Amino acid sequence: MYQLTGVTKRYRRGKDAVTALDSVDLTIEDGGRLVIQGPTGGGKSTLLQMLGGLDRPTEGSVVLDGTDLAALPEARLTRVRAEKIGFVFQGFNLIPTLTAQENVETALVPLRLGARERRERAGEALASVGLGDRSGHVPGELSGGQQQRVAVARALVKRPAVLLADEPTGNLDESMRDEVMEVLEALWQEHAFTFVMVTHDSALARRAPRVATIGDGRVTVREQVA
Amino acid sequence: MFFTYLRRELRRRRKAALVVASGLALGIALVIVVTSVSSGMSRAQGKVLESLYGLGTDMTVTKAVEPPEEGQTTRRPRFEFDAGEGEEAQQSRDLVMVQGFQSLDASTVDDVAGQDGVADAVGGLGIRVMKVDGEFRRGQVENPGQGGPGGGGGGAVRGGGAAFDVDSYTAYGTDVARQDLGPLTTSKITSGRTFTEGETDAAVAVLDSAWAAGKDLAVGGTLTVSGTEFEVIGIATADSGDAAADVYLPLARAQALAGAEAKVTTVYVKATDSQRIEGVKEAVLKNIPGTTVTTSADLAATVSGSLSTASDLASGVGTWLSYLVLGAAFLVAGLLTSSAVSRRVREFGTLKALGWRSGRVTRQVAGEALVNGLVGGALGIALGLAGAWLITALSPTLTAELGGGGAAGGAARGGMRFGGQGGGGGSPQTLDIALTAPVSLATIGLAVALAVAGGLVAGGFGGWRASRLRPADALRRVE
Numbered sequence: 001m002y003q004l005t006g007v008t009k010r011y012r013r014g015k016d017a018v019t020a021l022d023s024v025d026l027t028i029e030d031g032g033r034l035v036i037q038g039p040t041g042g043g044k045s046t047l048l049q050m051l052g053g054l055d056r057p058t059e060g061s062v063v064l065d066g067t068d069l070a071a072l073p074e075a076r077l078t079r080v081r082a083e084k085i086g087f088v089f090q091g092f093n094l095i096p097t098l099t100a101q102e103n104v105e106t107a108l109v110p111l112r113l114g115a116r117e118r119r120e121r122a123g124e125a126l127a128s129v130g131l132g133d134r135s136g137h138v139p140g141e142l143s144g145g146q147q148q149r150v151a152v153a154r155a156l157v158k159r160p161a162v163l164l165a166d167e168p169t170g171n172l173d174e175s176m177r178d179e180v181m182e183v184l185e186a187l188w189q190e191h192a193f194t195f196v197m198v199t200h201d202s203a204l205a206r207r208a209p210r211v212a213t214i215g216d217g218r219v220t221v222r223e224q225v226a
Numbered sequence: 227m228f229f230t231y232l233r234r235e236l237r238r239r240r241k242a243a244l245v246v247a248s249g250l251a252l253g254i255a256l257v258i259v260v261t262s263v264s265s266g267m268s269r270a271q272g273k274v275l276e277s278l279y280g281l282g283t284d285m286t287v288t289k290a291v292e293p294p295e296e297g298q299t300t301r302r303p304r305f306e307f308d309a310g311e312g313e314e315a316q317q318s319r320d321l322v323m324v325q326g327f328q329s330l331d332a333s334t335v336d337d338v339a340g341q342d343g344v345a346d347a348v349g350g351l352g353i354r355v356m357k358v359d360g361e362f363r364r365g366q367v368e369n370p371g372q373g374g375p376g377g378g379g380g381g382a383v384r385g386g387g388a389a390f391d392v393d394s395y396t397a398y399g400t401d402v403a404r405q406d407l408g409p410l411t412t413s414k415i416t417s418g419r420t421f422t423e424g425e426t427d428a429a430v431a432v433l434d435s436a437w438a439a440g441k442d443l444a445v446g447g448t449l450t451v452s453g454t455e456f457e458v459i460g461i462a463t464a465d466s467g468d469a470a471a472d473v474y475l476p477l478a479r480a481q482a483l484a485g486a487e488a489k490v491t492t493v494y495v496k497a498t499d500s501q502r503i504e505g506v507k508e509a510v511l512k513n514i515p516g517t518t519v520t521t522s523a524d525l526a527a528t529v530s531g532s533l534s535t536a537s538d539l540a541s542g543v544g545t546w547l548s549y550l551v552l553g554a555a556f557l558v559a560g561l562l563t564s565s566a567v568s569r570r571v572r573e574f575g576t577l578k579a580l581g582w583r584s585g586r587v588t589r590q591v592a593g594e595a596l597v598n599g600l601v602g603g604a605l606g607i608a609l610g611l612a613g614a615w616l617i618t619a620l621s622p623t624l625t626a627e628l629g630g631g632g633a634a635g636g637a638a639r640g641g642m643r644f645g646g647q648g649g650g651g652g653s654p655q656t657l658d659i660a661l662t663a664p665v666s667l668a669t670i671g672l673a674v675a676l677a678v679a680g681g682l683v684a685g686g687f688g689g690w691r692a693s694r695l696r697p698a699d700a701l702r703r704v705e
Contacts, residue, residue: 054579055698075583082581093576097234102227109227110581118227154580 002028002051002162002194007060008217009046020046021057022217030161031192034221035205038214044198045166047214051196052085052164053077065161082110086155086193088184090167092147094139100126100150101135107154125157126150129183145176149183156187163188165197169204177201232593242566243598246559250602250680251609253552254673258610260548261672262663263617270659273465274626282407284503285521287338287347287493287510289328317390318359320452322483325352325396329489334514338493341509343502348407349490351399351480352471355451360390395437397451398471399480399490402426408494409470410462418445418460427478431456435463437472449473452483555602556680560687563595567691578697588693592685599684603677607670614663621660 009021020043028034028051038044049055050062053069062069064084069077086107094103104122113121126135129149131142139147148168155163168184169177181204188195197208205211212221236243335349368384400410402421410420416435421428431449433441438461443449447458456475464470481487495510497503507519567574574587 049698052579055696078578078581078583081579087576087579089576091572093572095231095573095576097238098231102230105227106577106582107580109586110583115227 001030001065002026003061003063004050005061005063007047007050007057007062009043009050009055010058019217021050021214021219023060024217024219026212026219026221028194028196030194032210033188033195033208034197034210034212035208036196036198036212036214037200037202037205042214043217044214047212047219048164048166048196048198051162052087053081078110083158084161086158086160086163088148088151088155088163088165088168090170092139092144092151092171094147094150094154096139099136099138100131100142100153103139103150104154104157107157111158121157122153125153128156128187129153143176144172145179148172148176148180152180152183152187156191156193159191160193162194162196165195167198167200169199169201177204181207228590228593231590232597235594236597239566242562243594243601246562246595246598246684247602247605249555249558250552250599250677251605253548253555253680254603254606254676255609255613256548256551257676258607258665258669258673259613259617259663260545261669262610262614262665263661264545265664265666265669266617266662269664270624270626270661273659282411282496283494283522284497284500285495285507285510285519287330287334287495287514288491288518288520289330290516290518317361318357321356321358322452322485323354323356324484324486324489325354325491329486329491330493330517332488332490334517335490335493337514338495338510341506341513343498343506343509344495345498346404346407346496348401348404348494349477350401350408350492350494351477351484351486351489352491353397353399353480353484353486355395355397355473355483357393357395358390359393360388363387363389395472397473397475397480397483399477400474402476407496410474412470413462413464415460416463418458420460420462421474421476425476428476429454429456429479430459430476432460432462432474433458434469434472434474435461436469454479454483552676552680556683559595559598559602559680559684563591563598563684563688564691567591567688567695571695574692574695575697578695584693587695588689591688591692592682595685595688596678596681599677599679599681602680603674606677607673610673611665614665617661617663621662623658624661625658 004024004026007021007024007026008019011018011020024047036044036047046055050057050069051064053062053064053072056070060070064080067080069080072080094100095106098106101119101122104125105118108118108121123132123135126132129152131146131149131153134142134146134150139150142150148171152168155165163184165184169180172180184195184197185207187193197204199205206224208224210221210223212219329351330349332349335347338344339347368382398409400408400421402425403423405411405420410432413434415432418432420432421430433443433449438444438458441449443458445458445461449456449458451473456479462469462474475483477490481489495506497506503521503523507521510517510519574591577587578584
């Protein structure tokens with residue numbers, strides 16, 4: 001479970017201080033699904049980075065399963081990311097020289113698994129997103145939707161407790177968007193991980209039980225019937 | 227995963243990798259060529275010095291030049307012939323003198339040998355033999371009784387005079403029991419034999435092949451010096467350049483011929499360690515007054531000509547140039563790697579987001595740079611070996627001039643030919659040496675070390691940048 005208390009994030013931009021998050025309090029239950037919406041530059045991605053331990057708040061705490069990510073030393077924070085948190089990015093962020101199989105395996109490298117186990121689990125993850133037959137292809141040989149599905153497989157291959165997706169369909173056309181969302185929702189239902197997604201797409205937001213709207217650094221959460 | 231990722235990245239960035247590797251290769255090749263040419267120069271200089279000193283000699287000790295006292299004239303050879311009345315006979319005379327008229331007591335050899343750091347010391351006597359051979363002819367009185375005014379009626383004396391051949395050659399009195407040190411080591415016996423240990427006072431001689439050929443002498447022949455007949459037992463040929471002497475005699479015989487009993491002109495010294503040569507020189511100068519010590523370094527300083535110029539170029543401009551290129555290659559490699567990291571911030575940010583530790587990312591970047599460095603090193607070694615091979619194949623001839631002009635040259639030349647003094651002022655000795663560029667294992671080791679260092683420097687630049695990337699910053703920068 002996530003428990004964010006008084007999370008504030010300020011940046012310095014030249015001489016000016018920009019407040020991206022302003023005393024945000026937020027709770028996300030284990031296995032819950034939350035969509036974050038808001039205007040560009042409103043702090044959505046910053047909030048996601050706080051949840052993922054990619055950045056630290058200027059003030060406040062980000063507690064995941066009883067551990068305050070904001071207070072963890074870098075090495076332990078890296079370990080939390082390696083074991084518990086999966087990321088899906090808008091631009092897929094696949095390594096262009098590695099095959100789909102190898103890209104998925106990169107998420108298992110920090111877990112120090114043997115090569116054979118890495119290979120098997122990556123193969124299973126690719127099969128679970130419907131790309132078992134494209135494991136030997138490099139990203140350049142895959143469509144956008146396929147690339148994002150590889151990214152989803154990479155995020156989930158380590159069986160994380162949390163999946164954080166930053167505009168996962170932002171670079172996809174409508175059909176590919178649906179294709180990717182169907183995969184994500186199916187996996188969420190199957191594995192019951194906590195699923196937090198940033199999106200501009202209201203159609204996608206309507207499919208989530210909770211929507212957090214962020215503006216001027218402040219968050220308001222509304223429950224909605226799926 | 228490490229090697230797969232590394233291989234794929236290098237393949238993807240092969241142009242940049244080639245630029246980095248080529249830069250390093252050029253620098254490393256230059257270092258190899260310059261080092262091997264320098265080594266060839268040293269070998270050439272060593273050959274030159276060896277031809278003067280003999281194998282294994284680190285320095286010579288000679289008597290310091292003493293200026294003539296007031297009222298004294300410079301010593302020079304003097305011939306005295308009897309031109310007795312009525313004689314018209316052939317006259318011949320050998321004048322044997324100590325080379326440079328300066329000699330040391332033979333006990334100096336033991337004094338030098340007793341100095342700390344001296345492994346061996348051998349004395350020798352350089353002498354010069356001047357042979358004057360010819361006749362006086364009496365003048366003839368022509369037209370007796372028709373003398374000029376006031377002439378006494380004797381007529382005019384016409385004709386007459388003297389016709390003499392003057393021949394000069396050098397000889398060296400060798401310590402026959404200690405032939406492993408000294409000038410004779412610069413030559414090889416090509417006919418006959420060398421002295422035996424028992425021939426300390428034997429009337430035997432070894433001749434330089436070039437001189438012997440000119441005199442039509444061979445093994446078994448006889449050389450007469452000041453009335454003493456010496457049996458020619460061997461012919462020696464100089465390894466390179468001129469021989470140290472024309473004739474080699476047992477030391478005692480040379481001393482007797484020159485009237486220099488218990489005297490030597492030169493002490494040839496071998497140090498226990500090449501690092502101690504300067505120390506030994508200082509010790510000899512301090513403890514044995516009145517001596518001049520000439521080390522191989524002193525002698526090397528008198529080498530001039532194209533060998534010296536090329537050597538200076540190799541050790542000066544060449545070394546600086548190669549290290550400058552290498553330094554620039556390191557810098558370019560570092561900057562290119564660093565720039566590559568800048569272009570891959572999203573990639574590294576993603577890996578960090580996936581839980582890759584900074585160390586692992588740094589190792590990946592450093593590994594790529596290291597492989598680049600090693601590829602550059604391999605290319606550089608190949609290029610350097612080819613360059614060195616080409617130089618050796620072409621074997622450009624370098625000329626070494628020795629002891630030409632100047633007091634130092636004179637002293638060195640005196641030391642080298644006979645160890646006597648006063649050799650100065652002679653025309654410089656010229657040697658042609660073929661330049662080679664031997665590549666030693668140490669040079670290859672240096673090249674490999676430079677390649678690894680280049681890779682590490684480049685990897686250090688890139689790795690440092692990669693390790694400082696915070697995942698949020700890396701991802702934010704590209705979103």
